[in-house]
Amino acid sequence: MIRGIKGVKDILPDEVGRWQLIEATARRLAEVYGFREIRVPVFEVTDLFARSIGASTDIVEKEMYTFQDRDGTSLTLRPEATAGSVRAYIEHNLSASPTAQKLYYFGPMFRHERPQAGRLRQFHQFGVEAFGCAEPAADVEVISLLWRFFSTLGLPDLTLEINSLGEAGDRPAYKAVLLEFLKTREAQLCQNCRRRMATNPLRVLDCKVPECRAATEGAPKLTDHLSPHARAHFDAVLVGLQTLEIPFLLNPRLVRGLDYYTLTTFEVTCSHLGAQNAVGAGGRYDGLVETLGGSKTPAVGFAVGLERTVLALPGAALPTPSKLIYVASFGPQGAPAGRRMLYELRALGIQADTDHRASTLKAHMKQADRLGASLTVIVGDDEAAKNCVIVRDMTSKEQVELPLSTTAINLQKRLNTA
RNA sequence: GUGGGUGUAGCUCAAGGGUUAGAGCGCCUGGCUGUGGCCCAGGAGGCUGCGGGUUCGAAACCCGUCACUCACCCCA
Numbered sequence: 001m002i003r004g005i006k007g008v009k010d011i012l013p014d015e016v017g018r019w020q021l022i023e024a025t026a027r028r029l030a031e032v033y034g035f036r037e038i039r040v041p042v043f044e045v046t047d048l049f050a051r052s053i054g055a056s057t058d059i060v061e062k063e064m065y066t067f068q069d070r071d072g073t074s075l076t077l078r079p080e081a082t083a084g085s086v087r088a089y090i091e092h093n094l095s096a097s098p099t100a101q102k103l104y105y106f107g108p109m110f111r112h113e114r115p116q117a118g119r120l121r122q123f124h125q126f127g128v129e130a131f132g133c134a135e136p137a138a139d140v141e142v143i144s145l146l147w148r149f150f151s152t153l154g155l156p157d158l159t160l161e162i163n164s165l166g167e168a169g170d171r172p173a174y175k176a177v178l179l180e181f182l183k184t185r186e187a188q189l190c191q192n193c194r195r196r197m198a199t200n201p202l203r204v205l206d207c208k209v210p211e212c213r214a215a216t217e218g219a220p221k222l223t224d225h226l227s228p229h230a231r232a233h234f235d236a237v238l239v240g241l242q243t244l245e246i247p248f249l250l251n252p253r254l255v256r257g258l259d260y261y262t263l264t265t266f267e268v269t270c271s272h273l274g275a276q277n278a279v280g281a282g283g284r285y286d287g288l289v290e291t292l293g294g295s296k297t298p299a300v301g302f303a304v305g306l307e308r309t310v311l312a313l314p315g316a317a318l319p320t321p322s323k324l325i326y327v328a329s330f331g332p333q334g335a336p337a338g339r340r341m342l343y344e345l346r347a348l349g350i351q352a353d354t355d356h357r358a359s360t361l362k363a364h365m366k367q368a369d370r371l372g373a374s375l376t377v378i379v380g381d382d383e384a385a386k387n388c389v390i391v392r393d394m395t396s397k398e399q400v401e402l403p404l405s406t407t408a409i410n411l412q413k414r415l416n417t418a
Numbered sequence: 419g420u421g422g423g424u425g426u427a428g429c430u431c432a433a434g435g436g437u438u439a440g441a442g443c444g445c446c447u448g449g450c451u452g453u454g455g456c457c458c459a460g461g462a463g464g465c466u467g468c469g470g471g472u473u474c475g476a477a478a479c480c481c482g483u484c485a486c487u488c489a490c491c492c493c494a
Protein backbone atom coordinates (compact mmCIF):
# COMPACT_ATOMS: atom_id res chain seq x y z
CA MET A 1 0.00 0.00 0.00
CA ILE A 2 1.27 3.44 -0.88
CA ARG A 3 0.91 5.69 2.11
CA GLY A 4 0.85 9.45 2.38
CA ILE A 5 4.10 11.23 3.12
CA LYS A 6 5.19 11.63 6.73
CA GLY A 7 3.84 14.83 8.23
CA VAL A 8 1.38 15.36 5.38
CA LYS A 9 -2.25 14.79 6.20
CA ASP A 10 -5.46 14.18 4.32
CA ILE A 11 -8.35 16.35 5.42
CA LEU A 12 -11.28 13.95 5.22
CA PRO A 13 -14.92 14.85 4.46
CA ASP A 14 -15.92 14.61 8.13
CA GLU A 15 -13.48 17.37 9.11
CA VAL A 16 -13.85 19.61 6.07
CA GLY A 17 -16.83 21.38 7.64
CA ARG A 18 -14.55 22.86 10.28
CA TRP A 19 -12.10 24.02 7.62
CA GLN A 20 -14.82 25.62 5.55
CA LEU A 21 -16.15 27.47 8.56
CA ILE A 22 -12.70 28.78 9.44
CA GLU A 23 -11.89 29.77 5.87
CA ALA A 24 -15.23 31.49 5.36
CA THR A 25 -14.82 33.42 8.60
CA ALA A 26 -11.28 34.47 7.69
CA ARG A 27 -12.25 35.54 4.21
CA ARG A 28 -15.30 37.46 5.35
CA LEU A 29 -13.46 39.33 8.13
CA ALA A 30 -10.46 40.11 5.95
CA GLU A 31 -12.78 41.65 3.37
CA VAL A 32 -14.66 43.53 6.09
CA TYR A 33 -11.31 45.00 7.13
CA GLY A 34 -10.55 46.07 3.58
CA PHE A 35 -8.04 43.39 2.66
CA ARG A 36 -8.07 41.82 -0.80
CA GLU A 37 -7.08 38.29 -1.64
CA ILE A 38 -3.82 37.51 -3.38
CA ARG A 39 -2.82 34.06 -4.64
CA VAL A 40 0.89 33.56 -4.95
CA PRO A 41 2.69 30.39 -6.11
CA VAL A 42 3.56 27.59 -3.71
CA PHE A 43 7.12 27.55 -5.01
CA GLU A 44 9.63 30.28 -5.64
CA VAL A 45 13.30 30.74 -6.35
CA THR A 46 15.20 29.57 -3.26
CA ASP A 47 17.04 32.83 -2.89
CA LEU A 48 13.81 34.70 -2.17
CA PHE A 49 13.35 32.81 1.10
CA ALA A 50 17.01 32.88 2.05
CA ARG A 51 17.09 36.64 1.73
CA SER A 52 13.79 37.40 3.44
CA ILE A 53 13.52 34.88 6.26
CA GLY A 54 17.23 35.01 7.01
CA ALA A 55 20.02 32.74 5.85
CA SER A 56 20.92 31.59 9.34
CA THR A 57 17.40 30.77 10.57
CA ASP A 58 16.37 27.17 11.18
CA ILE A 59 13.78 27.41 8.43
CA VAL A 60 16.32 28.27 5.78
CA GLU A 61 19.16 26.21 7.16
CA LYS A 62 17.43 22.87 7.52
CA GLU A 63 13.69 22.96 6.97
CA MET A 64 13.14 23.90 3.34
CA TYR A 65 11.97 21.57 0.59
CA THR A 66 14.45 22.61 -2.07
CA PHE A 67 14.95 21.04 -5.50
CA GLN A 68 16.51 21.83 -8.83
CA ASP A 69 14.51 22.85 -11.84
CA ARG A 70 15.51 21.30 -15.18
CA ASP A 71 17.80 24.19 -15.97
CA GLY A 72 19.50 23.89 -12.59
CA THR A 73 17.71 26.80 -10.89
CA SER A 74 17.22 26.14 -7.20
CA LEU A 75 13.53 26.23 -6.30
CA THR A 76 11.84 25.89 -2.92
CA LEU A 77 8.36 25.00 -1.69
CA ARG A 78 7.30 28.06 0.31
CA PRO A 79 7.81 27.74 4.08
CA GLU A 80 5.65 30.86 4.57
CA ALA A 81 3.87 33.32 2.32
CA THR A 82 5.17 36.74 3.29
CA ALA A 83 8.21 36.44 1.04
CA GLY A 84 6.10 35.56 -1.98
CA SER A 85 3.58 38.31 -1.23
CA VAL A 86 6.35 40.90 -1.01
CA ARG A 87 7.88 39.60 -4.21
CA ALA A 88 4.54 39.92 -5.99
CA TYR A 89 3.99 43.36 -4.46
CA ILE A 90 7.28 44.58 -5.90
CA GLU A 91 7.08 42.71 -9.20
CA HIS A 92 3.62 44.05 -10.08
CA ASN A 93 4.32 47.49 -8.69
CA LEU A 94 1.35 47.29 -6.34
CA SER A 95 2.74 50.22 -4.41
CA ALA A 96 1.52 52.38 -7.29
CA SER A 97 -2.04 51.25 -6.69
CA PRO A 98 -3.99 53.22 -4.13
CA THR A 99 -6.19 50.20 -3.35
CA ALA A 100 -4.01 47.13 -3.39
CA GLN A 101 -1.99 47.73 -0.26
CA LYS A 102 -3.80 45.34 2.05
CA LEU A 103 -3.55 41.69 1.05
CA TYR A 104 -4.67 38.37 2.48
CA TYR A 105 -3.91 34.82 1.45
CA PHE A 106 -4.65 31.17 2.21
CA GLY A 107 -2.66 28.14 1.37
CA PRO A 108 -0.30 25.31 2.14
CA MET A 109 3.21 25.89 3.48
CA PHE A 110 6.02 23.38 3.67
CA ARG A 111 8.68 22.85 6.30
CA HIS A 112 10.72 19.71 6.80
CA GLU A 113 10.38 19.25 10.56
CA ARG A 114 9.58 16.28 12.77
CA PRO A 115 5.79 16.25 12.98
CA GLN A 116 4.05 16.56 16.34
CA ALA A 117 0.76 17.83 17.71
CA GLY A 118 -0.11 20.98 15.76
CA ARG A 119 2.90 20.73 13.49
CA LEU A 120 2.99 19.18 10.05
CA ARG A 121 5.33 19.24 7.08
CA GLN A 122 2.56 20.51 4.88
CA PHE A 123 0.42 22.87 6.92
CA HIS A 124 -1.94 25.69 6.07
CA GLN A 125 -1.97 29.35 6.88
CA PHE A 126 -4.29 32.29 6.56
CA GLY A 127 -2.37 35.55 6.64
CA VAL A 128 -2.55 39.25 5.89
CA GLU A 129 0.02 41.84 4.88
CA ALA A 130 -0.60 45.58 5.07
CA PHE A 131 1.88 47.57 3.00
CA GLY A 132 2.76 51.23 2.93
CA CYS A 133 1.58 52.40 6.32
CA ALA A 134 4.10 53.09 9.08
CA GLU A 135 1.47 54.33 11.52
CA PRO A 136 0.93 52.39 14.75
CA ALA A 137 -2.73 52.35 13.73
CA ALA A 138 -1.81 49.82 11.04
CA ASP A 139 -0.32 47.48 13.65
CA VAL A 140 -3.45 47.86 15.75
CA GLU A 141 -5.71 47.22 12.77
CA VAL A 142 -3.91 44.00 11.89
CA ILE A 143 -3.89 42.78 15.48
CA SER A 144 -7.54 43.61 15.90
CA LEU A 145 -8.39 41.57 12.81
CA LEU A 146 -6.42 38.64 14.21
CA TRP A 147 -8.14 38.91 17.57
CA ARG A 148 -11.58 39.30 16.04
CA PHE A 149 -11.01 36.26 13.85
CA PHE A 150 -10.30 34.03 16.85
CA SER A 151 -13.09 35.47 18.97
CA THR A 152 -15.60 35.12 16.16
CA LEU A 153 -14.73 31.45 15.92
CA GLY A 154 -15.04 31.20 19.69
CA LEU A 155 -11.59 29.78 20.39
CA PRO A 156 -11.27 29.41 24.15
CA ASP A 157 -8.49 30.54 26.48
CA LEU A 158 -6.51 32.80 24.19
CA THR A 159 -3.67 35.10 25.16
CA LEU A 160 -2.32 37.94 23.05
CA GLU A 161 1.30 38.64 23.83
CA ILE A 162 3.12 41.61 22.43
CA ASN A 163 6.62 43.00 22.34
CA SER A 164 8.78 45.42 20.40
CA LEU A 165 12.04 44.42 18.80
CA GLY A 166 12.99 48.01 18.13
CA GLU A 167 14.17 49.53 14.90
CA ALA A 168 16.84 48.01 12.72
CA GLY A 169 19.62 49.62 14.73
CA ASP A 170 18.21 48.81 18.17
CA ARG A 171 18.55 45.08 18.02
CA PRO A 172 22.30 44.77 17.39
CA ALA A 173 22.98 47.30 20.13
CA TYR A 174 20.75 45.44 22.54
CA LYS A 175 22.25 42.10 21.54
CA ALA A 176 25.63 43.35 22.68
CA VAL A 177 24.25 44.49 26.04
CA LEU A 178 22.39 41.23 26.51
CA LEU A 179 25.41 39.15 25.62
CA GLU A 180 27.46 40.97 28.26
CA PHE A 181 24.82 40.08 30.81
CA LEU A 182 24.53 36.46 29.69
CA LYS A 183 28.26 35.95 30.01
CA THR A 184 27.98 36.70 33.71
CA ARG A 185 25.28 34.00 34.05
CA GLU A 186 26.65 31.45 31.63
CA ALA A 187 27.32 28.87 34.34
CA GLN A 188 23.61 28.76 35.26
CA LEU A 189 22.34 28.32 31.72
CA CYS A 190 21.34 25.06 30.07
CA GLN A 191 23.45 23.48 27.35
CA ASN A 192 21.03 24.73 24.74
CA CYS A 193 21.17 28.31 25.86
CA ARG A 194 24.95 28.37 25.86
CA ARG A 195 24.76 27.35 22.23
CA ARG A 196 22.09 29.98 21.63
CA MET A 197 24.38 32.68 23.01
CA ALA A 198 26.40 32.26 19.86
CA THR A 199 23.57 31.67 17.39
CA ASN A 200 20.66 33.75 18.67
CA PRO A 201 21.10 35.37 22.09
CA LEU A 202 17.53 36.72 22.15
CA ARG A 203 16.24 33.17 22.21
CA VAL A 204 17.86 32.57 25.59
CA LEU A 205 15.19 34.82 27.06
CA ASP A 206 12.53 32.56 25.59
CA CYS A 207 13.97 29.32 27.05
CA LYS A 208 11.50 27.07 28.86
CA VAL A 209 14.01 25.63 31.34
CA PRO A 210 13.15 27.09 34.78
CA GLU A 211 16.82 27.56 35.73
CA CYS A 212 17.39 29.63 32.61
CA ARG A 213 14.34 31.73 33.28
CA ALA A 214 15.58 32.38 36.81
CA ALA A 215 19.06 33.20 35.60
CA THR A 216 17.74 35.70 33.10
CA GLU A 217 15.22 37.24 35.50
CA GLY A 218 17.18 40.45 35.82
CA ALA A 219 18.33 40.57 32.24
CA PRO A 220 18.24 43.92 30.50
CA LYS A 221 14.99 44.29 28.57
CA LEU A 222 14.87 45.01 24.90
CA THR A 223 12.01 47.40 25.54
CA ASP A 224 14.31 49.47 27.77
CA HIS A 225 16.74 49.85 24.89
CA LEU A 226 14.38 51.16 22.26
CA SER A 227 15.12 54.28 20.28
CA PRO A 228 12.76 57.16 21.09
CA HIS A 229 10.88 56.57 17.87
CA ALA A 230 10.52 52.83 18.49
CA ARG A 231 9.38 53.53 22.04
CA ALA A 232 6.75 56.00 20.86
CA HIS A 233 5.54 53.60 18.19
CA PHE A 234 5.20 50.76 20.70
CA ASP A 235 3.37 52.94 23.20
CA ALA A 236 0.97 54.10 20.51
CA VAL A 237 0.21 50.49 19.56
CA LEU A 238 -0.52 49.61 23.18
CA VAL A 239 -2.79 52.61 23.60
CA GLY A 240 -4.52 51.65 20.38
CA LEU A 241 -5.22 48.16 21.71
CA GLN A 242 -6.52 49.58 24.96
CA THR A 243 -8.85 51.86 23.03
CA LEU A 244 -10.32 48.82 21.30
CA GLU A 245 -10.38 46.93 24.60
CA ILE A 246 -8.29 44.12 23.22
CA PRO A 247 -6.58 42.42 26.17
CA PHE A 248 -2.83 41.87 25.82
CA LEU A 249 0.14 40.81 27.85
CA LEU A 250 3.51 42.52 27.56
CA ASN A 251 6.11 39.83 27.00
CA PRO A 252 9.66 41.19 26.80
CA ARG A 253 10.82 37.63 26.16
CA LEU A 254 8.73 37.25 23.02
CA VAL A 255 11.14 36.82 20.14
CA ARG A 256 10.09 36.02 16.62
CA GLY A 257 12.27 33.63 14.70
CA LEU A 258 12.25 35.29 11.34
CA ASP A 259 14.90 37.89 10.64
CA TYR A 260 12.65 40.40 8.91
CA TYR A 261 10.64 41.46 11.94
CA THR A 262 11.09 44.98 13.32
CA LEU A 263 9.30 47.01 16.00
CA THR A 264 6.00 45.35 16.97
CA THR A 265 5.81 41.58 17.28
CA PHE A 266 2.87 39.64 18.65
CA GLU A 267 1.64 36.12 19.16
CA VAL A 268 -1.70 34.60 20.10
CA THR A 269 -1.49 31.34 22.03
CA CYS A 270 -4.19 28.87 23.02
CA SER A 271 -3.66 27.11 26.32
CA HIS A 272 -4.95 23.68 25.40
CA LEU A 273 -3.01 22.99 22.27
CA GLY A 274 0.00 21.09 23.57
CA ALA A 275 3.54 22.30 23.08
CA GLN A 276 2.92 24.09 19.80
CA ASN A 277 0.41 26.52 21.22
CA ALA A 278 0.81 29.55 18.95
CA VAL A 279 -2.26 29.79 16.73
CA GLY A 280 -1.33 33.07 15.12
CA ALA A 281 1.60 35.45 15.14
CA GLY A 282 3.08 38.31 13.26
CA GLY A 283 4.64 41.70 13.41
CA ARG A 284 6.04 44.63 11.54
CA TYR A 285 8.69 44.18 8.85
CA ASP A 286 9.56 47.64 7.63
CA GLY A 287 12.80 46.66 5.92
CA LEU A 288 11.74 43.64 3.92
CA VAL A 289 10.39 45.28 0.78
CA GLU A 290 13.61 47.23 0.40
CA THR A 291 15.72 44.14 1.14
CA LEU A 292 14.01 42.35 -1.74
CA GLY A 293 14.65 45.20 -4.15
CA GLY A 294 11.58 47.36 -3.77
CA SER A 295 11.39 50.91 -2.59
CA LYS A 296 11.46 51.58 1.13
CA THR A 297 8.00 50.43 2.27
CA PRO A 298 6.73 49.80 5.79
CA ALA A 299 4.61 46.69 6.31
CA VAL A 300 2.87 44.72 9.01
CA GLY A 301 1.12 41.36 8.93
CA PHE A 302 0.30 38.09 10.62
CA ALA A 303 -0.08 34.40 9.83
CA VAL A 304 -2.55 31.98 11.38
CA GLY A 305 -1.89 28.24 11.63
CA LEU A 306 -5.08 26.68 10.34
CA GLU A 307 -4.42 23.16 11.64
CA ARG A 308 -3.94 24.64 15.10
CA THR A 309 -7.10 26.68 14.71
CA VAL A 310 -8.99 23.52 13.76
CA LEU A 311 -7.60 21.77 16.85
CA ALA A 312 -8.72 24.59 19.12
CA LEU A 313 -12.11 25.12 17.48
CA PRO A 314 -14.94 24.20 19.85
CA GLY A 315 -17.22 21.43 18.61
CA ALA A 316 -20.25 23.69 18.99
CA ALA A 317 -18.89 25.91 16.24
CA LEU A 318 -19.64 23.26 13.65
CA PRO A 319 -22.26 24.30 11.11
CA THR A 320 -25.43 22.22 11.07
CA PRO A 321 -25.75 20.15 7.91
CA SER A 322 -28.42 21.27 5.47
CA LYS A 323 -31.69 19.40 4.95
CA LEU A 324 -31.45 16.45 2.60
CA ILE A 325 -34.19 14.79 0.57
CA TYR A 326 -33.71 11.12 -0.14
CA VAL A 327 -35.27 9.49 -3.17
CA ALA A 328 -36.17 5.83 -2.64
CA SER A 329 -37.11 4.42 -6.01
CA PHE A 330 -37.22 0.80 -7.13
CA GLY A 331 -38.75 -1.52 -9.66
CA PRO A 332 -38.72 -1.34 -13.47
CA GLN A 333 -41.08 1.65 -13.55
CA GLY A 334 -40.30 3.21 -10.18
CA ALA A 335 -36.51 3.44 -10.60
CA PRO A 336 -36.52 5.61 -13.74
CA ALA A 337 -39.28 7.80 -12.29
CA GLY A 338 -37.13 8.27 -9.20
CA ARG A 339 -34.07 9.21 -11.18
CA ARG A 340 -36.10 11.84 -12.95
CA MET A 341 -37.40 13.12 -9.61
CA LEU A 342 -33.84 13.38 -8.31
CA TYR A 343 -32.84 15.34 -11.39
CA GLU A 344 -35.71 17.79 -10.91
CA LEU A 345 -35.04 18.31 -7.21
CA ARG A 346 -31.41 19.06 -7.89
CA ALA A 347 -32.34 21.45 -10.68
CA LEU A 348 -34.24 23.42 -8.04
CA GLY A 349 -31.10 23.57 -5.93
CA ILE A 350 -32.40 21.15 -3.33
CA GLN A 351 -29.84 18.83 -1.78
CA ALA A 352 -31.11 15.41 -2.83
CA ASP A 353 -29.55 11.98 -3.02
CA THR A 354 -30.25 8.30 -3.47
CA ASP A 355 -28.34 5.01 -3.35
CA HIS A 356 -28.15 3.44 -6.79
CA ARG A 357 -27.19 0.09 -5.26
CA ALA A 358 -30.39 -0.25 -3.26
CA SER A 359 -33.07 -2.36 -4.96
CA THR A 360 -35.48 -2.79 -2.07
CA LEU A 361 -37.42 -0.21 -0.12
CA LYS A 362 -35.87 -1.46 3.09
CA ALA A 363 -32.35 -0.87 1.84
CA HIS A 364 -33.36 2.59 0.70
CA MET A 365 -34.91 3.50 4.04
CA LYS A 366 -31.83 2.39 5.88
CA GLN A 367 -29.64 4.54 3.67
CA ALA A 368 -31.98 7.52 4.00
CA ASP A 369 -31.66 7.20 7.75
CA ARG A 370 -27.88 7.01 7.64
CA LEU A 371 -27.66 10.08 5.44
CA GLY A 372 -29.84 11.97 7.91
CA ALA A 373 -32.53 12.74 5.35
CA SER A 374 -35.39 14.89 6.59
CA LEU A 375 -37.77 13.68 3.89
CA THR A 376 -37.87 10.57 1.75
CA VAL A 377 -39.64 10.41 -1.60
CA ILE A 378 -40.83 6.86 -2.25
CA VAL A 379 -41.44 5.81 -5.85
CA GLY A 380 -42.13 2.13 -6.50
CA ASP A 381 -43.86 0.56 -9.47
CA ASP A 382 -47.26 1.08 -7.81
CA GLU A 383 -46.70 4.80 -7.46
CA ALA A 384 -45.22 5.13 -10.94
CA ALA A 385 -48.33 3.44 -12.36
CA LYS A 386 -50.55 5.93 -10.53
CA ASN A 387 -48.30 8.90 -11.41
CA CYS A 388 -47.78 9.70 -7.76
CA VAL A 389 -45.17 9.45 -5.02
CA ILE A 390 -45.23 8.95 -1.27
CA VAL A 391 -43.42 11.58 0.77
CA ARG A 392 -42.35 10.41 4.21
CA ASP A 393 -41.31 12.73 7.00
CA MET A 394 -38.40 10.90 8.60
CA THR A 395 -38.89 12.29 12.08
CA SER A 396 -42.68 12.23 12.40
CA LYS A 397 -43.12 9.18 10.13
CA GLU A 398 -46.07 10.95 8.49
CA GLN A 399 -46.64 9.97 4.86
CA VAL A 400 -48.60 11.78 2.16
CA GLU A 401 -49.33 10.88 -1.44
CA LEU A 402 -48.52 13.60 -3.99
CA PRO A 403 -48.85 13.78 -7.77
CA LEU A 404 -45.58 12.89 -9.48
CA SER A 405 -45.42 15.95 -11.74
CA THR A 406 -45.63 18.64 -9.04
CA THR A 407 -43.74 16.93 -6.20
CA ALA A 408 -40.41 18.65 -6.75
CA ILE A 409 -41.89 22.13 -6.68
CA ASN A 410 -44.10 21.19 -3.71
CA LEU A 411 -41.11 20.01 -1.74
CA GLN A 412 -39.23 23.17 -2.53
CA LYS A 413 -42.06 25.22 -1.00
CA ARG A 414 -42.22 22.89 1.96
CA LEU A 415 -38.48 23.29 2.63
CA ASN A 416 -38.67 27.07 2.33
CA THR A 417 -41.47 27.36 4.87
CA ALA A 418 -40.06 24.77 7.27
C1' G B 419 18.65 15.71 13.86
C1' U B 420 17.72 13.78 19.38
C1' G B 421 14.66 11.38 23.19
C1' G B 422 10.06 8.90 25.21
C1' G B 423 5.43 6.21 24.26
C1' U B 424 2.41 3.01 21.20
C1' G B 425 1.57 -0.75 17.11
C1' U B 426 -4.07 -6.73 18.12
C1' A B 427 -10.93 -6.76 13.54
C1' G B 428 -13.17 -0.88 9.62
C1' C B 429 -12.94 2.23 14.69
C1' U B 430 -11.96 2.31 20.25
C1' C B 431 -9.61 -1.14 23.17
C1' A B 432 -9.06 -6.30 26.18
C1' A B 433 -6.08 -10.69 26.55
C1' G B 434 1.06 -9.68 30.56
C1' G B 435 4.18 -17.18 28.36
C1' G B 436 -0.39 -22.13 28.04
C1' U B 437 -6.81 -24.93 24.06
C1' U B 438 -9.66 -22.26 18.45
C1' A B 439 -6.86 -14.15 20.13
C1' G B 440 -11.96 -11.48 22.60
C1' A B 441 -15.51 -7.14 23.70
C1' G B 442 -18.11 -2.61 22.44
C1' C B 443 -19.28 0.29 18.25
C1' G B 444 -19.76 -0.24 12.95
C1' C B 445 -20.96 -3.77 8.84
C1' C B 446 -24.10 -8.01 6.66
C1' U B 447 -28.49 -11.44 7.18
C1' G B 448 -33.03 -12.75 9.45
C1' G B 449 -37.25 -11.73 12.85
C1' C B 450 -40.43 -7.61 9.39
C1' U B 451 -41.59 -10.73 1.11
C1' G B 452 -43.06 -2.27 0.02
C1' U B 453 -40.87 1.25 5.16
C1' G B 454 -35.25 3.54 8.62
C1' G B 455 -33.82 4.33 13.94
C1' C B 456 -35.09 0.69 19.01
C1' C B 457 -35.09 -4.50 20.37
C1' C B 458 -33.90 -9.86 19.61
C1' A B 459 -31.18 -13.88 17.01
C1' G B 460 -27.34 -15.17 13.83
C1' G B 461 -22.99 -14.00 10.65
C1' A B 462 -18.69 -11.99 8.13
C1' G B 463 -14.26 -9.75 9.31
C1' G B 464 -7.21 -10.90 12.27
C1' C B 465 -0.01 -13.38 8.53
C1' U B 466 -1.49 -9.60 16.75
C1' G B 467 3.18 -3.72 11.81
C1' C B 468 7.47 -6.48 9.60
C1' G B 469 12.07 -9.65 10.26
C1' G B 470 14.84 -12.54 13.42
C1' G B 471 15.84 -14.79 18.36
C1' U B 472 14.61 -17.29 23.30
C1' U B 473 11.05 -21.33 24.57
C1' C B 474 7.94 -27.75 24.52
C1' G B 475 4.82 -23.34 23.56
C1' A B 476 5.17 -16.02 21.91
C1' A B 477 0.10 -11.24 20.62
C1' A B 478 2.97 -11.25 25.27
C1' C B 479 9.96 -11.90 26.64
C1' C B 480 14.77 -10.19 23.79
C1' C B 481 17.18 -7.85 19.36
C1' G B 482 16.51 -5.30 14.90
C1' U B 483 13.44 -2.61 11.61
C1' C B 484 9.33 0.28 9.91
C1' A B 485 5.14 3.17 11.02
C1' C B 486 2.34 6.25 14.09
C1' U B 487 2.49 9.53 18.19
C1' C B 488 4.24 12.99 21.95
C1' A B 489 8.24 16.02 23.34
C1' C B 490 13.13 18.63 22.47
C1' C B 491 15.12 22.02 18.75
C1' C B 492 12.28 25.55 16.13
C1' C B 493 7.87 27.57 14.54
C1' A B 494 1.89 29.10 12.57
